[in-house]
Amino acid sequence: MLKRLCLVLNFEQYSKLPSFKSSSYLPNLFFFLVFFFISPFIFTSQINNCSNLVAQQPLRTLRTSNHLLQNHDTNDFDLPPYVHQKLSYAYGRSSKPFSIETLPQILEKRAAEDGSRVLFTLHHEEKTLTYAMLREQASRLASILHHKIGIAKGDMIGLWSLNTANWIIVKLAADFLGAVLVTINPYYKVDELAYLVQKSQCKILFMPGEESVQLSYNNFTEVVQDESFLQQVSQTKLGHFFLIDGVRKQSKYGKYPVHTFEDFPVSQSYPPIDFYQDPDDPSCLMFTSGTTGKPKGALLSSFSMLNDCDFASDRLGLHDDTVKICCPLPFFHSYAFTHGLYTSLVRNHPVVVTDYKFDVRSVSESIKKYECTVFLSTPTMVIDLMAYIGSKGISLDSLSTLCLGGAVLDPDIVRQIKTKIPSVTTVLNGYGSTELSPATTLCSWNDDPEKIKSTVGRPLPYVEVKIVDPKTTKIMPHHEKGEIWVRGFNVMQKYFDDEEKTRESITSGGWYQTGDIGIMDEAGYLKIAGRIKEMLIRGGENIYPQEVENALMSHPAIKEAYVFGIPDERVGEEICTWISLDQNEPEVAPKEVREFLKGKLTYFKIPKHVFIVKEFPKLSTIKVSKLEMKKQTIEMLKDSNKS
Template identity: 35%
Template sequence: MSLNAALPSYASGTSTTPLLGDTIGGNLARTVAAHPDRDALVDRASGLRLTYAEFGAEVQRVALGLLDLGVVQGDRVGLWSPNRSEWVLVQYATARIGAVLVNINPAYRTHELEYVLNQAGVSVLVAAPSFKTSDYAGMIERVRGKCPDLREAVLFDGPAWDALLAAGDGGDPGRLAGIEATLSPDDPVNIQYTSGTTGFPKGATLSHHNILNNGFSVGELLGYTEADRVCIPVPFYHCFGMVMGNLAATTHGACMVIPGPGFDPATALDAVQAERCTSLYGVPAMFIAELALPDFDSYDLSTLRTGIMAGSPCPVEVMRQVIDRMGMAEVSICYGMTETSPVSTQTRTDDSVERRVSTVGRVGPHLEVKVVDPDSGVTVPRGTPGELCTRGYSVMLGYWNEPDRTAEVIDAGRWMHTGDLAVMDHDGYVGITGRIKDMVIRGGENVYPREVEEVLYTHPDLLDAQVIGVPDHRYGEELMVWVRMRDGAEPLTADALRAFCEGRIAHYKIPRYVHVVDEFPMTVTGKVRKVEMREEAVRLLDAGLI
């Protein structure tokens, strides 16, 4: 033990598989040549099905159409839409012409749209006309006069999109080939805005090299081949969808299956069944919703082999059900952040179930991770909590036009500081214990919400639980848990919670307050907005409602 305790919390990902030196367009061309007749893209909502040969041709058509609109290398092209086939076509088309794709969160409202369009200097915006309660067309019109760089807005299903495709049909493939010959894998290709749970969102700027290799690496560790069919119900605007989903598939000749424009548990499982999917993606909340379907057992999920659960901490009990009830024996946990393209650590398909339910795996190929003391920056011994940092090909170029904010998170050694609390064990497996900002200090004791939540997930009446810190005169902070109850269960009381936790966790870790809700405030990517929960909790406590 003394030897292990002395090991530093540092690990590097060795690999006999070299990094890809392609641009995204160059890599796609190789896949199209190798697997022209295999399914590339299935959009369940529209009924569209494309082989790789057809997909490559459609991407070229959109690329030539964008060139006809006057888009040149380095221009920022905004994309504001839920999941649909056109989203994927624009993703690869912008990469082929050297434009920088700016992903716009489908949940944004007018002021957020205006901010992103101006901050990134978007010249052409491609968007869906509407989705659910969002009137994208109307919001675009309201901001056009406030966005001087924006010169074109192209709406799917409208005359401008039809004209773009028609122009692409008459475009010159030789012109496109000439442009592609000038592109470098290190060129910026994508700007993804962070969730912006506090302040204005930051635009993480990613290169071809960043995201192409990360998608490839994720697919390699999942064992993808051209025989795989990947169900992608997570949003394309986020790395989970467009990198871990789309780029993982296209670097291996696998098929991308879009179950629908937005997440619906029944639609996702129906797509798995109908398309014989081998892989299914989701954040924990998605898998919880799928498992909770009354007719869950009626779906034929026998083709599922693998998949990814990521985006937020994955409850142990949910993970076990995904393996046992969904048959995803090789399901993987991925951990990362937008700024790292996104995946830094991942469990392997041959890891034990215990490893896959209790850690976020080991460092990925060609990457480095370390755990440091948040104050001193010194690497801590294995088994000691600290801040997780990562370095390597995946670290972003920087925040778009914000060098000061970039310098706050990427140090002089090119280490990305994640803000996440982690512990590395003696075998190099990493456990995430929470966000540095989420850690609760109760009476001088550090309490990590994740540890408490894992205990609460074993309560038979709880569907989900989220622990936060709230102000307290005596202890500085006290613990509160927000819970979602299973159908038919009695609402949980503070006394009942205390009785359940006695003997399972230390007394100071038992939440004092319980708040029963139907849903948690969430980002579009499925991350719980604990900042919003704390604000609401303070209001409820001040009003004497809890």
């Protein structure tokens, strides 16, 4: 009974229950007893919709099964967060409860009510997808995967492709089947792809075929037919390839059969999938780099991603029917995956996908042609867009809201945006990570402009954030730096097949240790002050130096290699490396080093600046100083620019 009452009163109210040590003992006792006994009757309708209270997620309170499918007005569900008076601890609040809907349930309802409504427009493919098309094609593919290929609920489905209409269909088919979608960076080469196939245990890999337009971005079909790749995956669970576009010229890649959509004619019917959809079941496996350079797979549920994007949309003020989202972001990233794909279905907002990958011309054309009102972007993309429309004299009058993520936002960029795109009234930045579904804090559409410029906002509803001393784990006072810890419904379930890394990242109390340094003020606004971990962020892409250093050290002429980031106005951080050469090997030039890395690393991981040195600055006789390398590099680049 007390647990039931706590759910209704909410976390903050529960913390303020009457104290029996106070002088007003009898009135307080009377108040408590009255609510204790009558709450079951007053709140019966709400209690019937409650989920179980999860110990590690204390703010996971009321859920309803159909609130997302009801017509809400434009009321702001967002409530001011609770913030501790002295310590850097806060949690978000909302008048809206959780949803326990799954995407197939929402899609079924939307298709029945308004099947002809266009939800996705693929500008580059000149395609549109309506609710009815999404339901029919996704459910059909799920049936094919299950009945003809043998993929079952809980199996891993790999998806290795750029942004296409069929990417969306495959994702929703996995949801209908109850399988786990493994999103894979489409620029991965042999070793990177082989590692993910092995680590994820995926049974089928969706990818572009021969003659696909996507082959101009990566040699997909050559990678999977490479002898090294086939050898590395020979002992894995991989059993099939499925081409999502292009043509099939071979029936097998190695020993693995190759399927296409044409193998399963529309005239042929298949029994429907009838698996129970639990919103807490794993839904997606997204890989994020680790400190060793090897990616770690964050296992996420539909519940976490769906509610994350719903609460974030409230924070953005996206309520009315005029919202149309422009998404140039890659689907395999958590940002686009959740706040592009999920948001479209959850909020019934049409999404325009601009191109296979980010192209500033396609973005400009899409916003102009389809009159997009919301732009999902990184700061780097916005900088490029402003430069492009400025040089071409283009106005984008339909845009009103920009939601930025993936990198720290320079306050000056906000001023530039509102000058060059005057119709934009709201520019919001947020903070999160793949492990956090991904949003954790976000500024609100009605926040003070100075807060929007200088912070990444406050915790989303039902998400706790605290700043702790990294050594003692004690909560820091307001305005003091410490590590950002997060607890709530949005925290990943675990790192897949990696119990050690999971224990290192998530405490026994359910707190995810981000490794980022932050500062919280007395109103709960968060500022990002740096990173404990060595991760670099270039144009929104996460890069770990160790992985690049390992690739460099595989060159026979390179003796030592150290990688670090230097500030860059456009991409945030540019990748730089200092290397020393083996005197017994032929010399190599910086250009040759970069060419060598192209066959081993995704393009954005390749250092822009390569310096060949004889020795490295050191803090002691055994430890090099990357900080000193960084300082010297910045000075050298300044001098070269002057000359």
